[in-house]
Amino acid sequence: MLWGPRLLPDGRAEFALWAPDAGRVELVVKGADARAMEKRDAGWFACTAEAGPGARYRFRLPDAPGGGLDVPDPASRRQDGGVHGWSVVSASDDYQWRNPDWRGRPWEEAVVWECHAGVLGGFAGVAERLPELADLGITAIELMPVGAFPGERNWGYDGVLPYAPAEAYGSPAELKALVDRAHELGLMAMLDVVYNHFGPDGNYLGTYASDFFHDAHTPWGQAVSVDRDPVARFFIDNALMWLEEYRFDGLRFDAVHAIGDRAFVDRMGREIRAATPGRHVHLVLENEANDPNPLEGPYDAQWNDDFHNSAHALLTGESASYYAAFADAPADRLARCLSEGFSYQGEEVEAGRIRGKPSAHLPKTCFVNFLQNHDQVGNRALGERLIRLVDREVLKVATALHLLSPAIPLLFMGEETGSRTPFLFFTDFHDDLADAVREGRRREFAGFPAFSDPEARAAIPDPNAEATFAASRPEPGPDAAEWRGMYAELIALRAAHLVPGMAECESLGAASVGDDGVRASWRLADGARWHVLAWFGNGPCPADRPRGHVLFETGNPASGPRFVAAREEP
Numbered sequence: 001m002l003w004g005p006r007l008l009p010d011g012r013a014e015f016a017l018w019a020p021d022a023g024r025v026e027l028v029v030k031g032a033d034a035r036a037m038e039k040r041d042a043g044w045f046a047c048t049a050e051a052g053p054g055a056r057y058r059f060r061l062p063d064a065p066g067g068g069l070d071v072p073d074p075a076s077r078r079q080d081g082g083v084h085g086w087s088v089v090s091a092s093d094d095y096q097w098r099n100p101d102w103r104g105r106p107w108e109e110a111v112v113w114e115c116h117a118g119v120l121g122g123f124a125g126v127a128e129r130l131p132e133l134a135d136l137g138i139t140a141i142e143l144m145p146v147g148a149f150p151g152e153r154n155w156g157y158d159g160v161l162p163y164a165p166a167e168a169y170g171s172p173a174e175l176k177a178l179v180d181r182a183h184e185l186g187l188m189a190m191l192d193v194v195y196n197h198f199g200p201d202g203n204y205l206g207t208y209a210s211d212f213f214h215d216a217h218t219p220w221g222q223a224v225s226v227d228r229d230p231v232a233r234f235f236i237d238n239a240l241m242w243l244e245e246y247r248f249d250g251l252r253f254d255a256v257h258a259i260g261d262r263a264f265v266d267r268m269g270r271e272i273r274a275a276t277p278g279r280h281v282h283l284v285l286e287n288e289a290n291d292p293n294p295l296e297g298p299y300d301a302q303w304n305d306d307f308h309n310s311a312h313a314l315l316t317g318e319s320a321s322y323y324a325a326f327a328d329a330p331a332d333r334l335a336r337c338l339s340e341g342f343s344y345q346g347e348e349v350e351a352g353r354i355r356g357k358p359s360a361h362l363p364k365t366c367f368v369n370f371l372q373n374h375d376q377v378g379n380r381a382l383g384e385r386l387i388r389l390v391d392r393e394v395l396k397v398a399t400a401l402h403l404l405s406p407a408i409p410l411l412f413m414g415e416e417t418g419s420r421t422p423f424l425f426f427t428d429f430h431d432d433l434a435d436a437v438r439e440g441r442r443r444e445f446a447g448f449p450a451f452s453d454p455e456a457r458a459a460i461p462d463p464n465a466e467a468t469f470a471a472s473r474p475e476p477g478p479d480a481a482e483w484r485g486m487y488a489e490l491i492a493l494r495a496a497h498l499v500p501g502m503a504e505c506e507s508l509g510a511a512s513v514g515d516d517g518v519r520a521s522w523r524l525a526d527g528a529r530w531h532v533l534a535w536f537g538n539g540p541c542p543a544d545r546p547r548g549h550v551l552f553e554t555g556n557p558a559s560g561p562r563f564v565a566a567r568e569e570p
Helices: 122-136 172-184 229-244 262-275 305-316 321-326 330-340 374-378 392-403 431-444 454-458 466-470 480-501
Strands: 012-018 026-029 044-050 056-061 069-071 086-088 112-115 140-143 161-165 188-193 213-218 221-224 250-253 282-285 301-303 347-350 353-355 367-370 408-412 506-512 517-523 529-535 549-555 562-568
Touching: 012 056, 026 044, 112 122, 122 140, 122 172, 122 480, 161 229, 172 188, 188 229, 188 282, 229 250, 229 262, 262 282, 305 321, 305 330, 305 367, 305 392, 321 347, 330 506, 330 517, 392 480, 392 529, 392 549, 392 562, 431 454, 480 529, 480 549
Parallel strands: 112 140, 112 408, 140 188, 188 250, 250 282, 282 301, 301 367, 367 408
Antiparallel strands: 012 044, 026 056, 056 069, 056 086, 213 221, 347 353, 506 517, 517 529, 529 562, 549 562
16 A cells, blocks of 8 residues: 555545544545445455545544544645645646756756745745756755644644645745746756654644654654564655655755664665766765665765854854864864865764764765755854854955865855845744743754853744744845855856866865864866865964865965865866
8 A cells, every 4th residue: 555645537536544543434525424434454444436636535533532533634635724624635747847858957966045934935935046046057856844833824844744744835846837837947956854743733743653653752842663564665655755755965864873773774775766866966964873874775965064163163153062072272173174074984073972983985975964954044043154253355265265175055045146035943833842942942052052041042033933933034234135146156167167077076085274274185087186175263274275266265365264275186
């Protein structure tokens, strides 16, 4: 049995629900009498009914406490009335593609721009931004999760119906139009998906399929039992839906370390590869464990938090919370990221906890580096962007290092325009859950010196307030044109000089420059050597100028922040 309705050629549809805890299940199609579903093997219920595209339906659990319960289809392709409302029968071919022959772009060409669809005006609003991104040299957009969540505002990681695009963002056809427009402009489209937990509001699976979950908990909710085939199929088929029906060019899998089942992660990657031949499909992990093994198999890359944490500690001097593990020698740690990928490769990250495995053997394209992303900005109490935390010239040097190093660069919406607006954590919960999220958010920062006082914590924006969401819309900074110009120049240099040689790029080593800088070199595929020098200090840089032809330089050669990139011919 497969999740979700299947349209039949005679105007009917077949419905299925895995409900091993239910004695009876009924199908309710809006405007028709409830229909008993037939109990099949292994906990499945199924039936066929008159229902074409656009039909509204629910599943009824007559034996549920309180006299019965109506629930949405967990594999609903579209919702009407939110996650507690009606599921909608949808056809997979409901959109006429304008670019049906698009096959994607090689991964080494990726310059990724991460965004939140909601704060940009939904799927249509994101589509309007695409021409200026293409002009800038961006080659891929990545949407934060779009699966249906409760309310109108959410980061997406509290989703409960992962097959249904959130109504607040637009229809499935509008999402397909966004992907199509990206392809028309030569942009890849990627999507962040969450397969390690469900949100707390609107997840009915536990009422009729307790086997969907394990007793273990992740930091965000009950762990999913992907070792059971119906559960594994639920998520693998969801991934395939995004890649096949919506034609996304890749997926970023959120917090796979919280899935806790390496065999499932490998299986999912292999099945996706088998189902998408002849296309450039890119599979990217978030994996706090710094495990290189999946990157030796079906996965292309991993978000490299070590690069961000090392750079952030070096630039800002912050040492609270997880920055403590990078504050001892951040320049050394950043240099190791540039040469080997991970900073932590089996060392003790805190008392009794070992993190990571050796990663120097992996291609440089296995690492997605970033100075900012939704987590690193939004999980600050006040959502400050890096431009609010460091000197402008220091940020220019960091940006140049980021874009002119071989790892895949990821930008967070607004970076390219010098945006000063925050990106805050926001939800749209109500009643007791809203209170719990608000107070939990404030307790989370009690260990930070700036928020040790209860009055200071009380000033942290309420995640449920609409004003918190509104404040998170990225607005260009007063010097937006200058930032755009710099990003365009750096991305063009990357495309011309780094990308052609990245397939066989190898590190020639990296090292810290005093306490405030790094230098690194790589050999490119054509034998040329690529050198970078980044100095973040206020005084004169103690390192010599890199050998070769200088292609980019910013800062004062005599003193203050400075960056140089040079190509040395073979």
